Amino acid sequence: MVGASRQLTLDLTTPPAHSRADFLPAQANMQALVMLDAPQEWPQGRMLLVGPEGAGKTHMAAFWAAENGARRVKASGLRPDMADQLAVQDGALVIEDADRTGRAAGAEQTLFHLWNLCGARDCLMLLTARTPPRDWELVLPDLRSRMQAMPLVRLGSPDEPLLAAVLVKLFADRQQAVSAELIEWLVLRMDRDLGLARRLVIALDRTAMAGKRPITRRLAAELLDNLSIAGA
Structure with a gap:
């Protein structure tokens, strides 16, 4: 055998558990949890969940999507040809990492189209992001104004x-x-x-x-x- 032998380390981890039963309610996430459980009270059926890395946004989005039959998509993967299929009549949609919209080609136009389609089709829209919309570097003025006016709930620091x-x-x-x-x-x-x-x-x-x-x-x-x- 040529060269030094190398030890391979197998990753035997199981996928993270993202059901509601595995979620850890606490003071830091209680307000967000209450808001997620009352989508009928979201202004225009839209809500933005903001929190730092690892705060639980993905976990909350996962069980909310499962319970509401929502489709999930990363903002960086949004393409114009996807909008009509994602915004389902009387359905629900989760867009994760929305703070990356401003740095992804075509994502801004798609998000703006989805905003309008979801409103017309009574489709709930939940967005997650690490930062508020003012920090997303959005170029489209109409999208920027809508995102900044979007109702927002924050995940606090953990105790x-x-x-x-x-x-x-x-x-x-x-x-x-x-x-x-x-x-x-x-x-x-x-x-x-x-x-x-x-x-x-x-x-x-x-x-x-x-x-x-x-x-x-x-x-x-x-x-x-x-x-x-x-x-x-």
């Missing part, structure tokens, strides 16, 4: 119990059993950032699998420091 519960779920999704003491230690030392929690668990899982080593406090401290420095 310690929610951060702990999310860490437990993330480790479970990757089939990693860790101690309650490690979870408590992490919660007391890391920022209340669910995106950071996701990146940390992925890094811990991959490092532990590659080195065939357990996830210890020492390993967690090392990777947490590295991720904190990288994000600074």
Whole structure:
């Protein structure tokens, strides 16, 4: 055999659980959850869900779509020829990562068309984004004005119990059993950032699998420091 041998690490993780039963209600997401459960109160049948990376937007959009028979599409993948099929009469539509609309060719025109079609066809429209519309770099004035006038609900920063519960779920999704003491230690030392929690668990899982080593406090401290420095 030519060259050094390499150890392959298999990714044996299960897909993240995105049902309502797997959702973790907390103070940070309660207002958003209440709004999602009352689409009949959305002005013109539209709602924008805003929150940082890892805050739960995808999870909420997934179970809302399942419960309402909604189609889901990424904003960056919107094309003009899709609009008529996505906006179904008396149906529902989820457009995720809408903050990327302004950087995707053809997406702005399609979103504007969908806005009009959904209104004409009584089709519910739920959008998710990391930032409010003023930061989307939209070019079309008519779309920009409509997005900025859209009703908005925010996901807040997680409290310690929610951060702990999310860490437990993330480790479970990757089939990693860790101690309650490690979870408590992490919660007391890391920022209340669910995106950071996701990146940390992925890094811990991959490092532990590659080195065939357990996830210890020492390993967690090392990777947490590295991720904190990288994000600074």
